[in-house]
Amino acid sequence: MPRGEAITALVLGAVTRDVVRAASGEERERPGGVATWAGTALARLGARVRIVTRLRPADYDALLGPLRAEGAEIRALPSRHTTTYALDYSGDSDVHELRATSDPIGAGDVPESWRDADLIHLGPLHQRDVDPSALESLRGFAGLDVQGLVREPGDREALPALLARADVVQVSEEELPALVGDEPLERFARRFALSEVLVTHGARGVTVLTPEARRELPAAPSSGRHRIGAGDVFLACYLLQRVHRADPVTAASWAARACAEKVDRGQIPKGFDPDRGSGAE
Numbered sequence: 001m002p003r004g005e006a007i008t009a010l011v012l013g014a015v016t017r018d019v020v021r022a023a024s025g026e027e028r029e030r031p032g033g034v035a036t037w038a039g040t041a042l043a044r045l046g047a048r049v050r051i052v053t054r055l056r057p058a059d060y061d062a063l064l065g066p067l068r069a070e071g072a073e074i075r076a077l078p079s080r081h082t083t084t085y086a087l088d089y090s091g092d093s094d095v096h097e098l099r100a101t102s103d104p105i106g107a108g109d110v111p112e113s114w115r116d117a118d119l120i121h122l123g124p125l126h127q128r129d130v131d132p133s134a135l136e137s138l139r140g141f142a143g144l145d146v147q148g149l150v151r152e153p154g155d156r157e158a159l160p161a162l163l164a165r166a167d168v169v170q171v172s173e174e175e176l177p178a179l180v181g182d183e184p185l186e187r188f189a190r191r192f193a194l195s196e197v198l199v200t201h202g203a204r205g206v207t208v209l210t211p212e213a214r215r216e217l218p219a220a221p222s223s224g225r226h227r228i229g230a231g232d233v234f235l236a237c238y239l240l241q242r243v244h245r246a247d248p249v250t251a252a253s254w255a256a257r258a259c260a261e262k263v264d265r266g267q268i269p270k271g272f273d274p275d276r277g278s279g280a281e
Contacts, residue, residue: 008119121142
């Protein structure tokens, strides 16, 4: 797709209630989840964003308001619970505790007019978040972050079907053993016919694996502390660049610069382009 032409981006996954404990010990609630972070980044980078999610109706206004303010179209489906995470950044290592899970997004939950998208960002945050049946009629370049499928113990029945639908799979260095076990990453990628795999290493950068090559890319310089959602933003920016026909290494480098801006400032500024500098807040 020519650069400068608006794309359509479909994001599937939970909008979460995040209970965040800062290094100071202060605790507060905020909207979170892949749908929030990826949806906001894509909207600020000019995409037409559509989100399908499930949460308690009582939480619609508080958790969906910021996304609506960014111009995202949202199909919010009722759920018995809202996916809730406790995120503790007060110690030497970050702690993520899943406290509640939403009902699954399933077949028929994506409006028919939304099923053709340039970019599909799959962001399941627990093992029942996105049922594979929801993907059967979707058409577009799809990326999957496996964080919610491997972070918690339990049945991973949906994982193979989600991997099969993804054009790009992202996994963090910490969660990689839970995904591949003792199998070398290259062999795992061949077994599931994965054309592009991103292994994120936080401040040390990212591994980009394709059938042709394995590249280790550094992170862009950053001094910020806004790490929540950084991986979601990275994948969203990577997918955006791939849809704009950047090669995987160029897309990952661009996404790293955008991600550094998010870590420094909390969000990507509206109109931001790492190739030209910051846009307006």
